[in-house]
Amino acid sequence: MSEAEAVAGVLLVGATMYAVFGGADFGAGVWSLLAGRGDRGRRPRALIDWAIGPVWEANHVWLIFTLVVLWTGFPTAFESLFSTLFIPLSLAALGIVLRGSGFAFQHTARRARGRAFAVRFFGLASLLTPFFMGTVVGAIAGERVPVGNDAGDLVTSWVNPLSLVLGALFVATGAYLSAVFLVSEARRAATPDLERYFADRALGAALVAGALAVAGLVVLHEDGRFVFDGLKGDALPLVIASLVCGIAVLVLLRRGGRRGVRPLAVGAVVAVIWAWGIAQHPYLLPQVLTIDAAAAPGTTLTSVLIVFGVAVVVVLPALGLLFTLVQRNLVEETERPAQGSSF
Amino acid sequence: MLTLASNLGAARSQMAFTLGFHIILASLGVALPAMMLIANYRGLRRDDQDALRLARRWSKAVAVTFAVGAVTGTVLSFEFGLLWPGFTGRFGSVFGVLFAIEGIFFFLEAIFIAVYIFGWKYLSPWAHFWAGVPVVIAGLGGAFSVVAVNSWMNQPQGFSPASGTVTSVDPWKVIFNPAVPYEVPHMILAAYLVTGFLVASIYAVGMLRGRRDRLHRLGLLIPLTVACIATPIQFAVGDTAARAIAHDQPVKFAAMECVQQTSTDVTEYLGGRCTSSGVKGGIGIPGFDSFLVGWSTSTQVTGLDSVPPDDRPPANTMLHWAFDSMVGICSVLILLALWLGIGWWRKRDFPQSRWFLRATAVSGLAAVVALECGWIVTEVGRQPWVVYNMMRTSEAVTQAHGIWVTFGLIVGLYVALGATLIISLRAMSRRWRRDDQELDDVPYGPEAGPAPGPAGTPA
Numbered sequence: 001m002s003e004a005e006a007v008a009g010v011l012l013v014g015a016t017m018y019a020v021f022g023g024a025d026f027g028a029g030v031w032s033l034l035a036g037r038g039d040r041g042r043r044p045r046a047l048i049d050w051a052i053g054p055v056w057e058a059n060h061v062w063l064i065f066t067l068v069v070l071w072t073g074f075p076t077a078f079e080s081l082f083s084t085l086f087i088p089l090s091l092a093a094l095g096i097v098l099r100g101s102g103f104a105f106q107h108t109a110r111r112a113r114g115r116a117f118a119v120r121f122f123g124l125a126s127l128l129t130p131f132f133m134g135t136v137v138g139a140i141a142g143e144r145v146p147v148g149n150d151a152g153d154l155v156t157s158w159v160n161p162l163s164l165v166l167g168a169l170f171v172a173t174g175a176y177l178s179a180v181f182l183v184s185e186a187r188r189a190a191t192p193d194l195e196r197y198f199a200d201r202a203l204g205a206a207l208v209a210g211a212l213a214v215a216g217l218v219v220l221h222e223d224g225r226f227v228f229d230g231l232k233g234d235a236l237p238l239v240i241a242s243l244v245c246g247i248a249v250l251v252l253l254r255r256g257g258r259r260g261v262r263p264l265a266v267g268a269v270v271a272v273i274w275a276w277g278i279a280q281h282p283y284l285l286p287q288v289l290t291i292d293a294a295a296a297p298g299t300t301l302t303s304v305l306i307v308f309g310v311a312v313v314v315v316l317p318a319l320g321l322l323f324t325l326v327q328r329n330l331v332e333e334t335e336r337p338a339q340g341s342s343f
Numbered sequence: 344m345l346t347l348a349s350n351l352g353a354a355r356s357q358m359a360f361t362l363g364f365h366i367i368l369a370s371l372g373v374a375l376p377a378m379m380l381i382a383n384y385r386g387l388r389r390d391d392q393d394a395l396r397l398a399r400r401w402s403k404a405v406a407v408t409f410a411v412g413a414v415t416g417t418v419l420s421f422e423f424g425l426l427w428p429g430f431t432g433r434f435g436s437v438f439g440v441l442f443a444i445e446g447i448f449f450f451l452e453a454i455f456i457a458v459y460i461f462g463w464k465y466l467s468p469w470a471h472f473w474a475g476v477p478v479v480i481a482g483l484g485g486a487f488s489v490v491a492v493n494s495w496m497n498q499p500q501g502f503s504p505a506s507g508t509v510t511s512v513d514p515w516k517v518i519f520n521p522a523v524p525y526e527v528p529h530m531i532l533a534a535y536l537v538t539g540f541l542v543a544s545i546y547a548v549g550m551l552r553g554r555r556d557r558l559h560r561l562g563l564l565i566p567l568t569v570a571c572i573a574t575p576i577q578f579a580v581g582d583t584a585a586r587a588i589a590h591d592q593p594v595k596f597a598a599m600e601c602v603q604q605t606s607t608d609v610t611e612y613l614g615g616r617c618t619s620s621g622v623k624g625g626i627g628i629p630g631f632d633s634f635l636v637g638w639s640t641s642t643q644v645t646g647l648d649s650v651p652p653d654d655r656p657p658a659n660t661m662l663h664w665a666f667d668s669m670v671g672i673c674s675v676l677i678l679l680a681l682w683l684g685i686g687w688w689r690k691r692d693f694p695q696s697r698w699f700l701r702a703t704a705v706s707g708l709a710a711v712v713a714l715e716c717g718w719i720v721t722e723v724g725r726q727p728w729v730v731y732n733m734m735r736t737s738e739a740v741t742q743a744h745g746i747w748v749t750f751g752l753i754v755g756l757y758v759a760l761g762a763t764l765i766i767s768l769r770a771m772s773r774r775w776r777r778d779d780q781e782l783d784d785v786p787y788g789p790e791a792g793p794a795p796g797p798a799g800t801p802a
Contacts, residue, residue: 319450
């Protein structure tokens with residue numbers, strides 16, 4: 001494996017972490033939006049706030065990390081993507097601004113009206129970022145991002161069936177992961193009714209995400225042949241692994257089982273992301289720009305790998321500490337959702 | 344050509360606006376945790392409940408400002424591509440490593456801020472204090488990394504070839520570029536200075552309104568002391584920086600000081616209007632500019648005429664005023680620091696007069712103005728270059744259309760964001776004042792909340 005490929009791997013690690021943790025955060029926003037007004041939605045939302053509060057920022061650092069590795073390791077790819085995909089990336093950033101500020105202020109807005117407003121903001125914004133990130137991935141897989149400063153089409157590059165299906169798939173996947181996480185969080189909060197509430201939603205979201213994934217494959221067959229062939233070829237074991245994990249989650253949830261649901265759901269998503277990465281190898285932008293052609297000079301790649309190594313040694317234990325403290329209920333600020341038997 | 348020019352104008356406006364907004368939050372993010380920990384340390388060491396209460400409240404302010412700062416920071420990382428794809432496309436591999444390093448610091452900051460903010464109830468007091476220490480260190484490290492990138496844009500080195508695609512990079516030369524030794528400390532001190540005066544000014548306003556309890560006195564004294572120690576040091580660092588810029592970026596310096604022709608015995612002007620035939624109005628001190636640059640009136644100062652008009656920074660008068668305002672405000676803040684120092688030396692307390700409180704009350708806003716002026720000097724003074732003498736800002740800008748739309752949108756968004764931030768901080772402080780009467784929010788106290796029941800036990 002060349003140094004450039006290793007940095008591409010680091011990029012994929014960052015993207016995976018953001019897709020799993022950031023995606024789940026956005027998914028929680030979707031559930032917050034769908035929970036309904038007034039008393040009915042209060043308790044699920046309380047659980048969401050309680051669960052996300054301590055980890056929100058750390059989850060979103062993964063995005064910045066991914067962007068930085070992209071422009072440092074593969075500056076031409078970054079230039080091409082961010083100029084041609086100016087519109088969807090601006091809208092994704094808009095989602096982050098709205099979602100982030102909704103999060104920042106929800107604890108301070110104690111008055112009901114302010115809170116309701118924050119919830120709606122928070123919820124709508126949660127649709128923007130995953131959807132438009134999905135269209136970006138669609139534009140890459142559909143080979144619509146040529147090399148250069150605004151060399152591609154500003155609109156059709158991301159307004160096409162493949163991009164739109166992937167956008168919807170990203171929203172559904174975030175909602176799915178988030179519902180699975182919230183089942184465990186509900187258990188931690190000792191609220192069995194919420195456990196059932198989110199288990200039902202996880203099941204529903206899993207079915208929707210599965211259907212969209214199939215639709216995505218159909219469109220990919222037409223529109224992103226290189227990636228499609230890759231998924232059918234080298235990446236096939238990972239595609240199968242994802243499928244197996246996904247079905248196992250469905251079966252477990254259907255039977256009311258809880259153990260192992262979280263890792264399996266994460267596994268299903270991670271396997272798909274890595275399958276995609278392998279499918280488009282050796283390209284960064286399929287059939288347009290290879291990893292090697294886009295790569296920064298050797299010393300820069302080495303520096304990125306060293307920094308990543310330091311991050312693994314320094315950040316991962318700290319991140320582990322944070323998650324452990326959260327799981328042991330040693331850090332919390334917002335009220336735990338009240339106990340209750342019905343909605 | 345015209346649409347391109349307006350694209351550049353829109354991109355520069357958006358970048359200036361979003362960075363000018365973020366720099367305030369970033370300063371708070373770097374220095375507010377330090378104030379919080381000083382209060383926390385004092386509270387634990389001297390068993391001082393008021394100091395602990397301050398630390399706890401400031402930690403909530405840290406939570407909100409950090410969350411908003413994380414958002415505005417994310418926007419900036421998008422703007423590197425959305426606005427300046429030519430810049431990142433050519434030089435991303437050069438300066439990017441610094442941002443990767445910053446990523447580690449930002450991660451640590453986010454993690455330990457979460458542990459600290461959410462750990463008041465259940466962590467042991469000293470474990471909780473130590474959870475805050477990495478936040479302060481990571482804040483310094485993050486500031487170093489980000490400002491070092493800006494330093495590199497002012498003093499680019501460590502890559503080759505000088506034109507076209509970069510094929511070789513020397514990361515050490517990039518990280519420790521010649522502008523780092525003065526620009527990085529200047530910005531870190533600015534963060535402490537702005538935060539200190541800003542927090543002190545809030546408590547000064549409270550005291551002027553008659554709230555003269557111990558909590559307010561301590562809330563004024565801790566940040567004001569930090570800021571007053573930082574101010575004279577900042578003046579010296581800033582002076583060194585100006586002299587270094589006269590050497591490293593003579594055209595920027597000429598624009599700051601309105602020096603048209605290269606010559607010796609150059610007059611230092613305070614204020615005035617810059618024209619091609621010299622400064623109109625303002626107060627002139629003959630020979631002083633040369634003296635400031637090289638300790639002698641016979642020092643030669645490079646003028647704007649040393650480069651063709653296309654290579655000179657725009658908005659010369661604004662630059663000059665921004666520089667003078669920054670230096671002027673810093674000088675006045677030194678007087679405030681002296682006032683505090685003399686009062687402390689004579690009576691072991693800060694001066695009690697209403698005039699001292701009034702001065703402190705405006706110091707916060709003044710410090711923010713100085714911060715923005717300094718940023719204008721650095722950024723506008725480097726124009727028309729994005730990377731000094733290497734790449735023009737016009738070569739860096741995106742070819743995509745619609746920047747005026749995103750700029751308009753982001754102005755609206757940020758105005759709402761800023762207003763909400765101020766409203767919620769004020770709402771928090773009103774709530775705290777109510778709590779003061781009830782005294783129910785003693786950190787680490789047994790009444791700080793029920794112990795967590797075992798999971799599964801209904802509350």
